[in-house]
Amino acid sequence: MTVSEMASDQSLWLSDGVSGPLPSEETTRRLLIHHGWLELAPYGRTQSRSLATEKTVKGGYGQNIDPSGKHSIRLSGGARSFPFPVFWKERLPEVAASLGWPKIISSVSDFKWKQERLSWLLNDYAYLPTPALSELSGMGTATVKRAKAAMAPSASIH
Structure with missing residues (x-):
């Protein structure tokens, strides 16, 4: 399969x-x-x-x-x-x-607020594609992209 x-x-x-x-x-x-x-x-x-x-x-x-x-x-x-x-x-x-996957679905439903869901997903499942994170969290795709970018380590200038 x-x-x-x-x-x-x-x-x-x-x-x-x-x-x-x-x-x-x-x-x-x-x-x-x-x-x-x-x-x-x-x-x-x-x-x-x-x-x-x-x-x-x-x-x-x-x-x-x-x-x-x-x-x-x-x-x-x-x-x-x-x-x-x-x-x-x-x-x-x-x-x-x-x-x-069923654990992810059931855990996401435990959070009341969308921002809490997104934070939890980005902490544990940031490797998932942006559309999936958007669907699971209830947040817009642009919001998920911004949150992912904010989590990325910033390049330090020496």
Whole structure:
């Protein structure tokens, strides 16, 4: 199952009576990277692609697949192959549970004020994309961007 298919599978995310938004494909990808299921690998000069980590492959949770069937990552290198990560369907509940999406949803609803929600999200989940933080906190996208920028370490001039 690809990351986009995983993101759209409601049964993986909203279990145990938790209701809320589903993570987008990018949010799912960032959660998987943060929890060590995927890693970013360089591709071209300025691009990167996400691939399954050794933990994912050796643990039997998924694999990197090259749909072209013409090239091997090991033999031809990354420039000639087009791999992407897939997760085995029978292992998906374990992977999704490790990401803690229902916990994020239920914890966000504990905060009364939007600013409290955003502060909590930025402290613990700043790696999530801005649209996801905006949706979870109830704040506008521009407000989330400003808050993220304010959190970034400022460059000191010597």
